[in-house]
Amino acid sequence: MKTFKLLPAFVLFMACYFVLLTFATGQAYAQETKSSQNSNSISVDELLEKVKHGHRADQVINQERLNTFNQNKQQQSQLLEDAKNTRQAAEALSLQREQTFEDNEQQITLLKERLTERLGSLKELFGVLQLVANDAQGQFDNSLVQIHYPDRSARLNAFSEKMGQVTELPSVQEIEALWFELQREMTESGKIVKSKQPVLLQSGQEVTTDVIRVGTFNLVSDQKYFQRIAETGRIVEYPRQPSSRYMQGAESLADNHGSVIPMTIDPIRGQLIALMGTAPQLTERVQQGGVIGYVIVVLGALVVALAIGRFLYLVYLDNRIQNQLNHLSKPGNNPLGRIIQAYEDNKSENLDHLEIKLGEAVLREVPPINRGLSFLKISAAVAPLLGLLGTVTGMIITFQAITLFGAGDPKLMAGGISQALVTTVLGLIVAIPTLLLHNLVNSKATKITQIIEQEAVALIAMRSESPA
Known part of the structure; x- marks a missing residue:
């Protein structure tokens, strides 16, 4: 109940407070507006005064410049007159120089003609x-x-x-x-001269050593050939020396004491030696054949080893058999001796049984004699086929290079063509000797086989002719 009694007093208090607050705010705003108006009016007056003073100053400066120009007008006219006189003098000098130039050209032409006539x-x-x-x-x-x-x-x-x-x-x-x-x-060109010269070795080291010049053809030092680079004038060792048969003269030239020695000379001043040095050696040619080239070389080595081994073995058997032919009554440890021994063991049997036994003995001795002949025959046919395989592979590489880079650079195709040709050559090198060795070994084996068969037939004939 007390709360409701105090409520009207509280509302009256709040109303009075808001009235006083509004009045104070209005007074403050009015004072601020008046102050701002006073400030703006003072700034405009000052600005107007400053404009007046500036206009007067510009008028003074312009008047001074105009007075100065009027004072120098006579001097500017004199300068213009001097410039015109200078231009006229320069034009006159130019005309004089042009005339002099034309006269000199005519004189020079006449003098040249006179000089040509006198020369x-x-x-x-x-x-x-x-x-x-x-x-x-x-x-x-x-x-x-x-x-x-x-x-x-x-x-x-x-x-x-x-x-x-x-x-x-x-x-x-x-x-x-x-x-x-x-x-x-x-x-x-006809002298051999020895002198001290700085040379550049293949290792990159530059040393001063004795260099022998053979005419205008070769430079030899330390039993090696050197070349002179014309662009730099330096003496450089060849990256690779020629083969040994061309190095004999260079090796013996340093120790020569007036005697005549064979000497290989380069008539085009080192270019042939450089080309010979770049020629691939035997191992490098085999490497150009790639994997197929190595397979052919291994096959050739096996064929040669087998053929030599079989031929020596057959020669040994042939000698044993020839000795056995001279001593038929004493069978030995050889194919013919074992056949004779089979005859001795079965000569009491009937003729059919003996013939079967001797035929069995002959068939038992023939395979060891012909062992390895089939491998030699197959190798003679496989080697050129491997070479053909390398040829096809090399041509494929060549065509791939042409497809990627075109046919403008021969070096890009050289690798594939080299592999193709090298494998073909290696295949033929292996096939031709293999075929010859096969024929040689086969003829020897055939001879031994014929001797065994003939002796077996002779034993059967001798048994059939003897009384029962």
Whole structure:
């Protein structure tokens, strides 16, 4: 009940509070608005005053510039007049120079014609000398003699340039110098000269050692051939030396004391030796055949070993049988001796039984004699087939390379073609001797078999002719 009595008083208090709060807020807003208006009016006045002062200052500056321009007007007119005079003088000088240039061109043309008339056939001579000097310089740069006379190329180059000019003629001494260099090149081609030269070994190490120059053909050092690189002038060991039969002269040249020795020379200054060094050896050729090439080589080795072994065995049996033929009464440990022993054991039997026993003995002795012949015969047929297989495989590789990279680069096709040709050659190399060995061994085995069969038939005939 007390709560309901205090409620009207509380509502009256709150109403008075809100009225006072609204009045205070309105007073504050009015004061702020008035202050803002006063501030804006002062800023505009100041701005207007500043614009007035700035306009006056610009007028003063423009007036000063106008006064200055009026004062210098006479001076600018004088400068313009000077520039026009200078241009007229330059144009007059240009016309004078053009006339002088035309006169000089005419004079030069006349002098050239007069020089050509006076030179006459000498002009052709100088052209020939220039051509000879250029050719000689190219030959000397690639010559082995260059290691002893490295300065002659510069002299020939200067002489050639001088021959191409018309302002200075060569002297007789310079022409004789060209002749002397050509003569010296021919003379040095017949000499063997030993000198100390820096050489680059295959290991990459550069050493100074004795180098023997054989004319203009070979460079030999430490029983090896070397080459001279024309672009750099360095002496370099060949990556691979030629085969041993070409190295005898290089090996004996260092220890020679005036005697005549056989020597292999390269007439094209080392290119043949380089080509011979790049030629594949026997093992490298077999490697080019790939897996099929190795199979053919192994097959050939087995065939040769088997054929030699069987042939020696048959020769041994043939000797034993020949000895047995001389001593039929004493059967030994050999095919014929065992057949004779079978006859001795069964000669008391009837003729049919004896014939069966001897036939059985002959059939027992024939297989060991013919052992291995079938393998030799098959190998003679299989070897070329393996070579054909390698040929087909190599051609497949070649066509794949052509498909991927085209036929522009022969090196891409060389591997497949090499494998194709190498396997074919290996197959034929194995097949031909195998066929010959098979015929040789087969003929020996056939001879022994015929001797055994003939003796067996002879024993049966002898038993049939004897009285019962």
